[in-house]
Amino acid sequence: MRRVVVVGAGPAGTAAARAAASFGVEVVLIDAAPTPGGRHRWDARGAGARAELPDEVEHLPESAVWAIEPVPGGHRVHVRTGPVDGPERTGRAIEARALVLATGAHDRALPFPGWDLPGVCTAGAARAMARDQGIAVGERVIVAGTGPFLLSAAVSLVEAGARVTAIFEAGDPVPGFITRPGGALAGWTKAGELARYAATLARHDVPLCRRSAVIAAFGKDRVEAVLAARLDRDWRPVPHSLRRFEVDAVAVGFGFTPQLELAVAARCDLEDGFVAVNAAQATSVPGVFAAGDLTGVGGADLAAAEGAVAGAAAAKLLGARVRAPIGAMRRVRAGRRFAAALAEAYPLRPGWREWLREDTPVCRCEEVAYGAFRRAVEELDVGDARVLELATGAGLGLCQGRICGRSVAELAGLPETADAFARRPIAAPVRLGELAEDVPVDEGP
Amino acid sequence: MSGIESADVVVIGAGIIGAACAEALSAAGVRVLVIDRGAPAGATTASGEGDVLVSDKEPGPALELAAASRRRWPELLDELRELLGPGRAEIGWDPKGGLVVATTAEAVGPLAALTAAQRAAGVAVEDLDADRAREMEPYLTEELTAVAHFPDDAQLQPVPATAALLAALRARGGEVHSGVMAEGIVADRAGAVAGVRTGVDAIPCRAVVNACGPWAGHFSETVGAPVDVLPRRGMVLVTAPLPRFVGRKVYDSGHVDTVAGGDAEPRFSAVVESTASGTVLIGSSRQGTSFDEGLEVEVLRRLARGAIGLFPRLAGVPVMRAYGGFRPCTPDRLPVIGEDPRMPGLWHATGHEGAGIGLAAATGRLLADLFTGREPVVDPEPFRVDRPEVALEAGA
Numbered sequence: 001m002r003r004v005v006v007v008g009a010g011p012a013g014t015a016a017a018r019a020a021a022s023f024g025v026e027v028v029l030i031d032a033a034p035t036p037g038g039r040h041r042w043d044a045r046g047a048g049a050r051a052e053l054p055d056e057v058e059h060l061p062e063s064a065v066w067a068i069e070p071v072p073g074g075h076r077v078h079v080r081t082g083p084v085d086g087p088e089r090t091g092r093a094i095e096a097r098a099l100v101l102a103t104g105a106h107d108r109a110l111p112f113p114g115w116d117l118p119g120v121c122t123a124g125a126a127r128a129m130a131r132d133q134g135i136a137v138g139e140r141v142i143v144a145g146t147g148p149f150l151l152s153a154a155v156s157l158v159e160a161g162a163r164v165t166a167i168f169e170a171g172d173p174v175p176g177f178i179t180r181p182g183g184a185l186a187g188w189t190k191a192g193e194l195a196r197y198a199a200t201l202a203r204h205d206v207p208l209c210r211r212s213a214v215i216a217a218f219g220k221d222r223v224e225a226v227l228a229a230r231l232d233r234d235w236r237p238v239p240h241s242l243r244r245f246e247v248d249a250v251a252v253g254f255g256f257t258p259q260l261e262l263a264v265a266a267r268c269d270l271e272d273g274f275v276a277v278n279a280a281q282a283t284s285v286p287g288v289f290a291a292g293d294l295t296g297v298g299g300a301d302l303a304a305a306e307g308a309v310a311g312a313a314a315a316k317l318l319g320a321r322v323r324a325p326i327g328a329m330r331r332v333r334a335g336r337r338f339a340a341a342l343a344e345a346y347p348l349r350p351g352w353r354e355w356l357r358e359d360t361p362v363c364r365c366e367e368v369a370y371g372a373f374r375r376a377v378e379e380l381d382v383g384d385a386r387v388l389e390l391a392t393g394a395g396l397g398l399c400q401g402r403i404c405g406r407s408v409a410e411l412a413g414l415p416e417t418a419d420a421f422a423r424r425p426i427a428a429p430v431r432l433g434e435l436a437e438d439v440p441v442d443e444g445p
Numbered sequence: 446m447s448g449i450e451s452a453d454v455v456v457i458g459a460g461i462i463g464a465a466c467a468e469a470l471s472a473a474g475v476r477v478l479v480i481d482r483g484a485p486a487g488a489t490t491a492s493g494e495g496d497v498l499v500s501d502k503e504p505g506p507a508l509e510l511a512a513a514s515r516r517r518w519p520e521l522l523d524e525l526r527e528l529l530g531p532g533r534a535e536i537g538w539d540p541k542g543g544l545v546v547a548t549t550a551e552a553v554g555p556l557a558a559l560t561a562a563q564r565a566a567g568v569a570v571e572d573l574d575a576d577r578a579r580e581m582e583p584y585l586t587e588e589l590t591a592v593a594h595f596p597d598d599a600q601l602q603p604v605p606a607t608a609a610l611l612a613a614l615r616a617r618g619g620e621v622h623s624g625v626m627a628e629g630i631v632a633d634r635a636g637a638v639a640g641v642r643t644g645v646d647a648i649p650c651r652a653v654v655n656a657c658g659p660w661a662g663h664f665s666e667t668v669g670a671p672v673d674v675l676p677r678r679g680m681v682l683v684t685a686p687l688p689r690f691v692g693r694k695v696y697d698s699g700h701v702d703t704v705a706g707g708d709a710e711p712r713f714s715a716v717v718e719s720t721a722s723g724t725v726l727i728g729s730s731r732q733g734t735s736f737d738e739g740l741e742v743e744v745l746r747r748l749a750r751g752a753i754g755l756f757p758r759l760a761g762v763p764v765m766r767a768y769g770g771f772r773p774c775t776p777d778r779l780p781v782i783g784e785d786p787r788m789p790g791l792w793h794a795t796g797h798e799g800a801g802i803g804l805a806a807a808t809g810r811l812l813a814d815l816f817t818g819r820e821p822v823v824d825p826e827p828f829r830v831d832r833p834e835v836a837l838e839a840g841a
Contacts, residue, residue, distance in 0.1 A: 067742055067745075069741065069742055076742075078742055087761075093742075366722065376608075379533075379608050379612060380484075380485055380486065380604070380607075380608040380611075381484055381485055381621065381623050382484060383483055383484020383485075383487055383623055383624075384483070384484060384487050384491075386487070386491045386492075386768070387484060387485070387486055387487050387491050387604055390486075390491055390602070390603070390604035390605075391486075391604050391605065391608060393722070396722065396724075397686075397722075398685060398686075398765065400765055400766060424766055424767075425745075425766070425767045425768070425769070426682075426745070426764055426765070426766055426767045429685070429763040429764065429765060430763065430764055431760065431761055431762060431763055431764065432682070432684065432727075432749045432752060432753060432759045432760055432761075432762050432763075432764055433749075433753065433759075433760030433761060435682075435745055435746060435748075435749035435764060436746060436749035436750045436753055436760070437746075438746075
């Protein structure tokens, strides 16, 4: 099993694959998308160039890892390859001595009245549609949530031809955080990027309203209007501050939730909701490394640096002669400072619970209303995610809690909210017939 | 643990068995306190499919308890509704019936023998021809060699059912305390139960019910009155919601052997049924005798194959998740219900393996009958604690 399997071909995964391959070990890179590059492509520049892979890397596009099993000396990774909706996916089990998990994060939405209306989408989805296909989710769009990613989403929407009525930033980051010389971002490329965003938004007269949020959306068949409110420090709406806006789309994003299923399935320890790693990106499980948003959200540059470190460490585990990736490790340290500052500057405050009404769905798949949810939680003194699902119905639907899990876990007061819904032995949907098949096991070199 | 003063009976374990025992005792006027080291219904109960079956029990004590429980559940539900009021005893009771299916020539004889014996024991069974079976379940395989319909098989939702039982307990003045670990028993000079130790404190009581499920063996050993109850693992697959795919519980006739089988070897049989939300649950597996949680893809593969054997159309359906749980298993495959003669005041209610949801109603009733000296709902003898199959020597 002299092989590294990398899961996820975003900035972290591609960097890990490239690094490991450069030290002469066999690398298989598995990703759900048809082309490498990842889900968010944070950086405006160079995403395509970064995603280029050397020939030595075996890239499995359109491939879903649905299970990881430990085997003697490593892990067995179960993969289905082919279009998700197509009938002809093929199965394969790949064994590897070293595994690099770079499954990334998806953006987080908080529930509010009307968030289940068509026309309400995540900032990440709106940005991806605008940037990859040139399609804006609406003509008049409000962007709401928290974090600098909102600026990037708004810019993409403007560039795709939408009129962005306003950006509502629920937080109130320290003034000057973004450009303060000598601060957390000193020397960080992102500062320039954010300054460019700010210039573009100013040019298009897009106001940025701090300490404000969309707390309700209305419409018949899709969103037609929203209510925005000023927020107090805890994100409770300030009385008499409500304003109504006519829009046909709302893009919301409240930071990112790491996609932990595979890391949890591999039994990696977590810390503050992310996969715990050491300076070599090694997790608590021998042979398993993690890089990118899984270990903390800090953008593509940090992810790529972590990937380079993880790839080198994985190759070393396989016995390759590896030069210490000193430059990448330095970039990881700087990037982590940025990530920590970012997390500190844009915390989520508990007052969002007050945006909810009795009939607000907290789980969109199963249409579980907040009132019924709260009563069920109180009745049973719910203490873990599985019971929460069964007692309330939240998280049982098609998305399996990927959208609502963290929020409903917080609403129920569960002790572990980040990974409460990540305990999924089947990490990606797989058809029963595919599960029944005997698949070839590739033990590798 | 100030705030917990005393109780007549402390039930350890807030799964469905503990909740049913507590409910039945409180209905008889006993002051009950339920403690659980985690949260109610958080372990074995949350991993159950909610079966209330008579079809999968061989005639004998297992079937008697199952039949008594099947009779008891609707009564109990009526009582809970009356006590708790509208909307608070919605436990998803669904008397949907079961189909036991043979798909090979060799399976016909054993299925006929089973149904004959069950009929003789008073269970309602209807033999169906293949056409009638497919009228009832249109997606059933065409490879049918024999089908038996058990109209009395039913299903309920284990977590809401546990919540309703505990709500009834509270309505009668009982208490439920989560996050309280029972660390031992305080005995009086005569060696009888005088309290439960929880950390530095003790809760005075005159009886304790060990309803710790798969951990019941461990707890009984801790208190010096060991019973042979070990964890056995079961896995269930859950599909994406399908509109009206399967109406009843449908399972392969080999399942009865799986339930009755007495060894630690992994056993599999195909069991397929829908939930209220339209998802299809696929079981069942029984394997191991330890708390090993590792995923085995081979187990999932065998479950998938079995289900497709019964319903070929399931092959194209996405599986949303798999979940596993541990069930309390005894060497003779019968639960342990009753007082432990080695320690007066110590009661056990455990060892129901994969049938605990269904058997909970009669188990609670039987335990309360024995506790209060009423005429027992079924003959308690086969479930007694000191039978040689389950009573272990202390310190052995």
